[in-house]
Amino acid sequence: MRLIDADVLKPKILEYVKALERIKYCYGYDTFGKYYNGKKSAYLNVANLIDEAPTVEERKHGHWIEHPKHPIGDCSVCGERVPIYSGSKKYKSCPYCGAKMEGVNDG
Numbered sequence: 418m419r420l421i422d423a424d425v426l427k428p429k430i431l432e433y434v435k436a437l438e439r440i441k442y443c444y445g446y447d448t449f450g451k452y453y454n455g456k457k458s459a460y461l462n463v464a465n466l467i468d469e470a471p472t473v474e475e476r477k478h479g480h481w482i483e484h485p486k487h488p489i490g491d492c493s494v495c496g497e498r499v500p501i502y503s504g505s506k507k508y509k510s511c512p513y514c515g516a517k518m519e520g521v522n523d524g
Contacts, residue, residue, distance in 0.1 A: 420475065423467045430464045477516040481507065492516060 441453040481490035481501050490501040495514040501507050
């Protein structure tokens with residue numbers, strides 16, 4: 418999945434609609450009118466789909482709050498206690514909230 422900025426994308430699509438209107442009048446309506454109207458309709462449909470698309474929350478970032486005497490840690494985002502060591506490796510994300518673990522370790 419790739420997060421995009423819909424507030425930037427939609428105006429760019431609507432710019433194409435305006436450009437199509439200018440081009441259509443350069444060539445004359447009779448010659449290419451139906452073709453440009455079809456393209457305009459497609460661009461407007463895409464702009465509406467952007468408005469209707471579900472909003473995805475950005476991935477949270479946190480760190481493990483380690484306990485000095487035990488191989489467990491609390492997630493700084495959701496607070497869940499997690500055995501943070503699997504063998505000799507730390508978990509890179511919280512299994513409860515999905516936060517990417519990076520940055521400062523408290524302990």
